[in-house]
Amino acid sequence: MRMRKCKKMNLLFKKCPVCAEGRLQIKKVEKLLHGGVHTAVVKVSAEVCTHCGERLYPPDVITRFETIRSRLKQDKLSGFRITGKTVVVA
Ligand SMILES: [Zn+2]
Structure with missing residues (x-):
């Protein structure tokens, strides 16, 4: 039997x-x-701990987060889908 490597x-x-x-x-x-x-x-896909719930993100996902954050900061929202409003409850 040959073992196939799955692309997980x-x-x-x-x-x-x-x-x-x-x-x-x-x-x-x-x-x-x-x-x-x-x-x-x-x-995104993340690795989630079954015990404490900690999430670990792969490096490419973290890079994506940084790109999105900087776009949000610069008010560059084109290409993003705007859904409702975000409210802050004190
Ligand atoms: Zn844990």
Whole structure:
């Protein structure tokens, strides 16, 4: 029997680096990004700890976050879908 390598996302860690208890599972998560007065909701795959809930993002996703944050700061929202308003509750 030949083993086929599947093209799954490689896990960055086997165990959670934060609590060292949980295992990491790849999940689709919503990340909130703030830049200036704007907030963006980004749906990405992250490794989520089954124990403490810590999320770990791969480097390319973090780069994407930075790009989005700087666009929010500069008020460059073209290409983003505007949905409702974000409110702050004290
Ligand atoms: Zn953990």
